[in-house]
Amino acid sequence: MPLLEGKKALVFGIDSVAYAPPRELENPFYDTTREGFHTALDISAYSLIAMARRASPLMQARGGGSMLTMTYMASERVMPKYNVMAVAKAALECSVRYLAHELGEHNIRVNAISAGPLNTLAARGVSGLTQIREQMNVVAPLRRNIEQSEVGDAALFLCSPLARAITGEILFVDAGYNIMGFGDTK
Numbered sequence: 001m002p003l004l005e006g007k008k009a010l011v012f013g014i015d016s017v018a019y020a021p022p023r024e025l026e027n028p029f030y031d032t033t034r035e036g037f038h039t040a041l042d043i044s045a046y047s048l049i050a051m052a053r054r055a056s057p058l059m060q061a062r063g064g065g066s067m068l069t070m071t072y073m074a075s076e077r078v079m080p081k082y083n084v085m086a087v088a089k090a091a092l093e094c095s096v097r098y099l100a101h102e103l104g105e106h107n108i109r110v111n112a113i114s115a116g117p118l119n120t121l122a123a124r125g126v127s128g129l130t131q132i133r134e135q136m137n138v139v140a141p142l143r144r145n146i147e148q149s150e151v152g153d154a155a156l157f158l159c160s161p162l163a164r165a166i167t168g169e170i171l172f173v174d175a176g177y178n179i180m181g182f183g184d185t186k
């Protein structure tokens, strides 16, 4: 999709795909199947590389572009029941850095948004979503959950020329939840 920067059109692509077989999000992590691991990593992490393979030649021909993907904090910290999807998100974030390194010389930026919990079809597959969302109201520095539009605003920023010197980054859009070690005890 082109964004206008003066007379020059920029191109961006957003990878917002994730899936793990339900059993892998219900059973203990140690019981992850090889097949479930392959599926989760294929759909939730390789998707970005697949997009990069196809989009980067088009972006290079246009003088550059921006790629964005969606991740979650469970890549770094244990969020029970996120299981193999957390491994997929860790691989996805690592892919962001490798792609940013390789594509930077073509003026192609690659970033990720690490969003707080939102009630979507994919998120409803993770048990405990309601409790995680409620916890945001208590623990997050802004004492609230996030809205979908706030993720959209951050995505627009990262894809726009305003973020022209930002690449390889994982930007948290989570009302500050990720900085906390422990919630307020008041």
Ligand SMILES: NC(=O)c1ccc[n+]([C@@H]2O[C@H](COP(=O)([O-])OP(=O)(O)OC[C@H]3O[C@@H](n4cnc5c(N)ncnc54)[C@H](O)[C@@H]3O)[C@@H](O)[C@H]2O)c1
Pocket: 015, 016, 017, 018, 019, 043, 070, 071, 072, 114, 115, 116, 117, 118, 119, 120, 121, 122, 123
């Ligand atoms: N909702 C949250 O709380 C949250 C938080 C952080 C990150 N994310 C990430 O945001 C991204 C979008 O998820 P969402 O929460 O908006 O849920 P969503 O259900 O709206 O989006 C997931 C999308 O993945 C697509 N998809 C699944 N399997 C596919 C396949 N095999 N091939 C092609 N497409 C496939 C679905 O059709 C759907 O459009 C995901 O990467 C998710 O992990 C979500």
